[in-house]
Amino acid sequence: MSKPKxxxxxxxxxxxxxxxxxxxxxxxxxxxxxDVSFTLPPGGSVGIVGESGSGKTTTARMIVGLERPDGGxxxxxxxxxxxxxxxxxxxxxRAREVQMVxxxxxxxxxxxxxxxxxxxEVLRLHAPELGKPGREARVAELLDQVGLGAxxxxxxxxxxxxxxxxxxxxxxxxxxxxxxMILDEAVAALDVSIQAQILELLAxxxxxxxxxxxxxxxxxxxxxxITDDVVVLRNGKIVESGRTxxxxxxxxxxxxxxxxxxxxxxxxxxxxxxESRRALA
Amino acid sequence: MADTxxxxxxxxxxxxxxxxxxxxxxxxxxxxxxxxLPDGAAARPILxxxxxxxxxGETIGLVGESGSGKSVACRTVLGLLPKNARTTGEVRVEGTDVLTAGPAGLRDLRRNKVSMVxxxxxxxxxxxxxxxxxxxxxxxxxxxxxxxxLARAEELLTEVGIRDPKGALRRFPHEFxxxxxxxxxxxxxxxxxxxxxxxxxxxTALDVTTQxxxxxxxxxxxxxxxxxxxxxxxxxxLAAAICDRIxxxxxxxxxxxxxxxxxxxxxxxxxxxxxxxxxxxxEEGAEPPTAISGRPVSLAEAPTGCxxxxxxxxxxxxxxxxxxALVEDGTGAAACLRVEEGILA
Amino acid sequence: xxxxxxxxxxxxxxxxxxxxxxxxxxxxxxxxxxxxFTVAVVVLVLLVLTAIFAPLLxxxxxxxxxxxxxxxxxxxxxxLGTDQSGRDTFSRLLYGARTGLLGPLLVVGVSTLLGxxxxxxxxxxxxxxxxxxxxxxxxxxxxxxxxLAMLCVAxxxxxxxxxxxxxxxxxxxxxxxFVRSVARQEQSRPYIEAYKVQGWSAWSIxxxxxxxxxxxxxxxxxxxxxxxxxxxxAGLSYLGFGVQEPTADWxxxxxxxxxxxxxxxxxxxxxxxxxxxxxxxxxxxxxxxxADRVAKRER
Numbered sequence: 001m002s003k004p005k006x007x008x009x010x011x012x013x014x015x016x017x018x019x020x021x022x023x024x025x026x027x028x029x030x031x032x033x034x035d036v037s038f039t040l041p042p043g044g045s046v047g048i049v050g051e052s053g054s055g056k057t058t059t060a061r062m063i064v065g066l067e068r069p070d071g072g073x074x075x076x077x078x079x080x081x082x083x084x085x086x087x088x089x090x091x092x093x094r095a096r097e098v099q100m101v102x103x104x105x106x107x108x109x110x111x112x113x114x115x116x117x118x119x120x121e122v123l124r125l126h127a128p129e130l131g132k133p134g135r136e137a138r139v140a141e142l143l144d145q146v147g148l149g150a151x152x153x154x155x156x157x158x159x160x161x162x163x164x165x166x167x168x169x170x171x172x173x174x175x176x177x178x179x180x181m182i183l184d185e186a187v188a189a190l191d192v193s194i195q196a197q198i199l200e201l202l203a204x205x206x207x208x209x210x211x212x213x214x215x216x217x218x219x220x221x222x223x224x225x226i227t228d229d230v231v232v233l234r235n236g237k238i239v240e241s242g243r244t245x246x247x248x249x250x251x252x253x254x255x256x257x258x259x260x261x262x263x264x265x266x267x268x269x270x271x272x273x274x275e276s277r278r279a280l281a
Numbered sequence: 282m283a284d285t286x287x288x289x290x291x292x293x294x295x296x297x298x299x300x301x302x303x304x305x306x307x308x309x310x311x312x313x314x315x316x317x318l319p320d321g322a323a324a325r326p327i328l329x330x331x332x333x334x335x336x337x338g339e340t341i342g343l344v345g346e347s348g349s350g351k352s353v354a355c356r357t358v359l360g361l362l363p364k365n366a367r368t369t370g371e372v373r374v375e376g377t378d379v380l381t382a383g384p385a386g387l388r389d390l391r392r393n394k395v396s397m398v399x400x401x402x403x404x405x406x407x408x409x410x411x412x413x414x415x416x417x418x419x420x421x422x423x424x425x426x427x428x429x430x431l432a433r434a435e436e437l438l439t440e441v442g443i444r445d446p447k448g449a450l451r452r453f454p455h456e457f458x459x460x461x462x463x464x465x466x467x468x469x470x471x472x473x474x475x476x477x478x479x480x481x482x483x484x485t486a487l488d489v490t491t492q493x494x495x496x497x498x499x500x501x502x503x504x505x506x507x508x509x510x511x512x513x514x515x516x517x518x519l520a521a522a523i524c525d526r527i528x529x530x531x532x533x534x535x536x537x538x539x540x541x542x543x544x545x546x547x548x549x550x551x552x553x554x555x556x557x558x559x560x561x562x563x564e565e566g567a568e569p570p571t572a573i574s575g576r577p578v579s580l581a582e583a584p585t586g587c588x589x590x591x592x593x594x595x596x597x598x599x600x601x602x603x604x605x606a607l608v609e610d611g612t613g614a615a616a617c618l619r620v621e622e623g624i625l626a
Numbered sequence: 627x628x629x630x631x632x633x634x635x636x637x638x639x640x641x642x643x644x645x646x647x648x649x650x651x652x653x654x655x656x657x658x659x660x661x662x663f664t665v666a667v668v669v670l671v672l673l674v675l676t677a678i679f680a681p682l683l684x685x686x687x688x689x690x691x692x693x694x695x696x697x698x699x700x701x702x703x704x705x706l707g708t709d710q711s712g713r714d715t716f717s718r719l720l721y722g723a724r725t726g727l728l729g730p731l732l733v734v735g736v737s738t739l740l741g742x743x744x745x746x747x748x749x750x751x752x753x754x755x756x757x758x759x760x761x762x763x764x765x766x767x768x769x770x771x772x773x774l775a776m777l778c779v780a781x782x783x784x785x786x787x788x789x790x791x792x793x794x795x796x797x798x799x800x801x802x803x804f805v806r807s808v809a810r811q812e813q814s815r816p817y818i819e820a821y822k823v824q825g826w827s828a829w830s831i832x833x834x835x836x837x838x839x840x841x842x843x844x845x846x847x848x849x850x851x852x853x854x855x856x857x858x859x860a861g862l863s864y865l866g867f868g869v870q871e872p873t874a875d876w877x878x879x880x881x882x883x884x885x886x887x888x889x890x891x892x893x894x895x896x897x898x899x900x901x902x903x904x905x906x907x908x909x910x911x912x913x914x915x916x917a918d919r920v921a922k923r924e925r
Contacts, residue, residue: 051488052459064823088827095825102816110817110835122824161576162347169820176824191346192515193592196559196572218489221561225569249565262489263563266545268522270497274442277490 017042017212018063018098018180023072025058032058034236036072038229040180045206045213047227047244049220049259055236060182060216064100076180096126099173103185105165109157115168116153119143122175142171145208146201163194170201180212187222199226220263224248232256254280306376308509309335309358309477314370314380316353318363325581327353327363328533330370332607335477340503340510342520342541345530346556348579354530355479355513359395360387374477392419396470400482402462406454412465413450419472437468441498460491464498471502478503481513496523517556521545526613529553532588533580539613547625549615552589554625587618595624666911673905677723684717688874697891709882709894713872719897721874726905729786729868730855733793738848740794741801742841746832748802749809760806763799771796771858779867786869789862793855804847808840842920850913853906860902876902 016039025033033055040046050056061067063074065081074082076097085091102108109118119142123135130138143153146167157165166186173181183202187195203226206213217223223230224244231241232255240253251257258276261269316328328350335341345351353363357372360379372379374394382390399405406415413434420430431450438446441464454462463483470478480499484492500523503510514520520527521541528538529550537550548554558571575592584591590600600618607616676683686704692712699707706715748759775792782788812818813836821831862868863877871878876898883895 051490066819066822088825091827092825095823098823100820100823102820104816108816108820110821110839112835112839125824125826163576172820172824191577192517192556193346193559193573194576196561196570197574199561199570200572219561220489221563224563224567225561248563258490260563262493264492264516264519264522265563266522268493270493270500270523273490273493274497277494 016040017044017076018214019073019075020059020063021073023059023062023074024070025055025062025067026070031236033062033069036231036233036236036238038231038238038241040212040214040229042179043206043210043212044229045215045227047215047217047223047230048233049217049223049230050233051218051259053235054233056216056218056233057184058236059233060100060184060214063180063214064098064182065094092126095176096178098180098182099176099178100182100184101166101169101173101186104189105162105169106189108169109165109172111157114154114156115143115148115160118168119171119175122172126176138175142175145174145205146171161194162190163197166190166194166198167201170198170205174205174209174211178211180214182214182216184216185218186215188217188219195222202226220248220259232259306373307334308337308339308375309333309511310371310373311354311357312371312373314354314357314368314372316350316357316362316366316368319365319367325579326533327366327580328357329580330607331530331533331535332370333528333535333538335509335511337476337509338503338507339526340500340512340524342524342527343511343513343530344515344517344520344527344556346515346577348532348577348582349530350533350580351513351530352481355397355481355511358477358479358511359391359397392422393473394475395477395479396473396475397479397481398463398466398470398483400485402459402466402486403454405466406462406469408454410453411450412452412454412457415454416450416465416469416472419469423473433472434468437471438465440471440502441465441468442494443468458491460487460495463487463491463495467495467498467502471506471508474506475508478508478510479513480510482515483512484519485514485516492519499523517545517553517560518562529556532578532583534588534616535607536589536617537613537615538607539615543612549610549613549620549625550617551593551595551625553615555592555594587616595619662911663915666908666915669904669908670912673723673727673908676720677727680720680724684714684720686714686717688713688718688721689872690714691872697886697889697894699891700893706897707891707893709879710886711872715879715894715897718874718879719876719901722876722879722898722901725786725863725869725873725875726856726860726901729790729793729859730852732790733797733855733859734848734852736794737797737801737851738844740798742805742837742844744798744802745805745807746809746837749806749813750828750832750836756806759802763802766795766799769796772862775862775867784867784870789859789868793858797851797855800851801844801848805840805844808843809836812836812840843917846913846916846920848913849909849916853909853913856909857902857906 018040021037023033023036024031036055036059038046048056048059058067062069068084069082072082073080079097081094081097085094113121116139119139120135123130123138127135127138139153143149148164148167148171152160152164157168160168187198190198199222202213205211213226215223215227227244229242230244230247232239232247232253234255240247240251240256247256248260251260254276258273258280261276262273311331311333314328314331315326317326318324331350331354333341333343343351343355356362357368358374358379360382362368368380374390377386377390379387379390413431416434416437417427417430420433421427425433434450435446438449443449443461443464449465457465483499484495487495499510502508512520512524521544524541526538527541527544528535529552530536531552537544537548537553544553545557548557555573559573561570573592578588580588584601586601586603587593587596587605590596593600597619603618605616605618607614608620610620690713692708695708695712696710697708698704698712701707704714704716706719708714709718744759744763748756771793774796775789778788778792782791818831818836821835859868860877860880863875864881866881869875869878871882879898880895883898886894
């Protein structure tokens with residue numbers, strides 16, 4: 001069930017697991033996402049970086065199917081998913097392509113459902129062939145994978161800490177056995193010491209499962225440590241993209257430079273940042 | 282009438298030097314502050330023996346994760362205590378104890394001496410009132426004429442970098458972005474020309490580039506007005522970048538205090554070191570973050586002995602039974618039983 | 627309490643003006659799970675038991691006329707005295723709990739059911755469906771309940787049925803609007819989006835997850851509207867549009883008790899009026915208490 005999905009040959013390996021081409025979305029007269037294109041290679045990890053209003057969350061929501069794009073295409077393994085799913089089978093197939101972990105662990109779990117049932121539900125929907133004992137075994141496996149035990153399994157979300165909840169949310173996403181996982185500011189609401197735990201967990205899962213990550217974040221330091229490639233968005237447009245290490249060490253665009261300089265650290269100079277921000281505006 | 286009241290409030294152009302005249306008493310002193318919620322379902326200790334100092338013109342960081350009690354400690358300075366909270370110890374602002382001050386004393390304190398900037402600017406302004414009314418109400422209460430108050434508000438808005446301050450006075454909060462509104466809130470905090478500014482995660486809700494600007498404004502204003510600032514944050518890097526000295530809190534206690542650069546370079550408490558190691562860093566060649574096992578606890582959940590013992594890589598048996606005291610060393614203080622052994626060296 | 631803690635969800639729920647109308651803030655504040663809440667629950671339980679067991683509890687037939695004993699004062703035989711026709715006020719009061727509770731039960735039950743369906747459909751589908759449902763609810767809104775009731779009485783004749791139907795029609799848009807706003811808030815939470823991402827059908831998400839999560843909030847409001855339905859139905863009976871003499875009904879009793887007031891005989895009017903007030907206040911307190919609990923339970 002949890003065997004790694006190693007990239008296979010054929011068009012998929014060549015084309016990338018997730019392909020986003022010319023994605024657009026307008027709200028009223030505001031272009032939230034404007035001609036965004038990028039590729040997530042199989043088992044890769046792409047960061048989408050930007051500030052509020054950059055369109056990064058809208059992009060993620062369109063990929064996962066919570067928003068419909070006005071234009072452009074989104075394919076996973078060559079299958080188009082920009083339009084509305086035609087039937088149940090297609091809806092489920094898409095769910096197995098892309099899953100999502102949300103930012104706020106306090107709102108992203110159903111308050112009425114215990115952890116075990118939360119995972120069981122997903123298995124009932126996506127792996128009915130398992131049967132009850134099979135599902136139980138798989139739930140235990142998933143919980144183990146995210147570092148939760150039997151005690152947490154029977155608990156309602158309100159009994160869990162933020163970090164534990166986020167682990168449940170990750171297990172829930174894994175339960176559908178997705179090929180791509182979108183992490184929408186998935187560590188932003190966590191304490192620093194917990195954030196590092198979740199980042200380690202995510203790195204391990206990616207290594208073991210070969211799932212592709214789309215890591216949406218405002219936090220460059222986090223993106224640096226969890227992604228291979230990065231796309232920098234500003235006002236709905238891509239201003240820069242490339243290997244994360246290259247973009248962060250030698251940014252080509254002034255805005256990327258500003259973002260990097262804005263992160264507090266040694267030699268941080270708010271006055272100079274304010275100046276370059278004004279120069280960009 | 283207006284003139285007599287004006288003379289009692291501080292002159293707006295007072296310089297740091299005049300404030301420093303009374304340098305014997307610190308601007309803010311928390312001495313062995315303990316806070317617990319009383320008996321009943323919610324009974325629990327929140328703070329244990331918190332002591333800290335803020336001098337005039339200084340920026341002091343108070344850093345901790347959730348449950349550390351940093352916000353509660355910060356709020357005690359304004360006398361904003363949780364319902365039915367019992368306190369011991371002293372919180373003195375310019376020598377006056379806040380915890381024993383009556384309603385009139387607290388009002389004077391909040392109106393004239395201490396201002397606070399909260400995390401979420403939207404939650405701290407009345408959405409139905411124009412920014413101008415919001416900014417001038419304190420001044421008007423102080424007896425200033427409407428015209429003078431508006432002029433002062435305009436001046437303050439200019440200081441916090443809002444273009445077209447005249448127009449801004451007529452606008453409503455929802456017409457501002459989060460960063461702009463936080464500037465308005467800062468301007469409002471400065472109307473009383475406070476000696477002490479409490480900033481409780483003032484930039485956490487803002488974008489990084491906006492954060493830099495807001496912090497820049499805070500620092501500049503502080504320099505020109507000679508205001509002391511207590512900067513509460515979960516972000517150790519941010520605190521290190523702007524604070525003179527930092528107090529690190531864990532489970533309702535202060536575990537380490539040190540000048541920012543020193544704390545950053547040579548943390549002595551294992552928690553501080555672990556917190557630094559778990560913070561993802563952007564510099565080239567930075568190590569990936571190392572997680573601390575377990576989760577941050579509050580004082581009520583903390584084990585006897587050192588609250589961090591269960592998560593600490595250096596913990597020995599006596600760490601679990603013996604509560605470490607905050608011991609002064611060359612540059613600061615740390616509350617770790619093994620600090621002498623140089624475990625972090 | 628610390629700022630790094632994740633933001634707590636605001637527990638408050640949007641409120642319809644009518645459902646909240648009049649409930650004094652002080653009573654609401656007290657109702658927050660204090661002893662008052664317990665007392666109110668006990669009162670409601672007693673009220674329900676009274677309605678069920680009225681025939682066993684009542685010392686007299688509530689409709690038995692005894693003109694010789696008209697307007698008797700309080701006595702060991704007639705605890706609350708008798709009315710103009712010499713009927714035992716206490717017995718009538720006990721029986722009055724039956725129509726008093728049955729009417730609002732039907733009104734609130736049906737309107738809550740319809741309101742949940744309309745509100746959830748409007749919130750979930752959004753777009754033109756939402757506009758259509760919201761506009762039609764607005765139209766119903768514009769019709770005063772009393773006017774609707776009188777129309778119904780004109781069509782169906784007086785009795786319990788016509789006012790109850792009218793009130794169902796009048797209350798449904800309130801519940802619908804309330805449910806719509808609660809459902810909109812709930813469905814914007816990421817856990818509902820997570821269900822969508824998992825590939826569940828809209829029907830499954832709404833029936834298995836969305837509705838069960840908003841039902842406690844909706845029920846708390848229903849308890850409050852129950853009190854209002856009770857008082858409005860009693861008002862209709864009082865005006866002669868509802869339950870008719872000789873049926874024991876609190877509204878009818880207040881009406882019949884008016885003329886004795888002139889003769890300084892208070893009980894026939896005051897006893898049912900007090901019963902109405904106690905019942906309405908009890909429902910209000912329980913409703914507010916439940917709403918507070920739901921808000922606290924939120925996280």
